[in-house]
Amino acid sequence: QSALTQPPSASGSPGQSVTISCTGTSSDVGGYNYVSWYQQHPGKAPKLMIYEVSKRPSGVPDRFSGSKSGNTASLTVSGLQAEDEADYYCSSYAGSKGGVFGGGTKLTVL
């Protein structure tokens, strides 16, 4: 059982927006602004999409955005494109427990 809770699946049509949630506790997501999001295509290494809740590394399209409210972080993908279809994982620093991940969400572009 993963430390952070994500929905197992999400979907949307091309051009639409989809939001993926990541729920933790006050000991991880709610306690630190150290939430990050990763995209993983089948057979590939994960790719950093968002860090520090809402910051985008260079090269990541601004269609990807992050936010946090209380113990829940969210990743929003706007203007869905076929290449956005992948697994998405959230992660947070959790103090003495170090880093924790969510179980992952499979995003399907219909």
Next chain:
Amino acid sequence: EVQLVESGGGLVQPGRSLRLSCAASGFTFDDYAMHWVRQAPGKGLEWVSGISWNSGSIGYADSVKGRFTISRDNAKNSLYLQMNSLRAEDTALYYCAKGLKRSWAFCYFDYWGQGTLVTVSS
């Protein structure tokens, strides 16, 4: 170009040891924390361990604490993971990942290797 190349994986019996290595290039290695993250076949990601830029601070997941030891050699631009008392549940693809800052505690990973597969089985 940042490159992280893991090695040392393989098939090992339960209870035995294995040492993973990660060769880094394309960035100033001793300016950043480094991490090991694993992924069991068909499963999600699990943070294993992190080490600060100067080895002054180290963290471990509860699942490996006391069995695994992370280390780095900044002169050789290399990261290591010594894995002892291996269990079947340690079977996974082990990724070496670069941190964004000097401290491992931020737990952000901006570059990843392709992973090395560790299989623990009799």
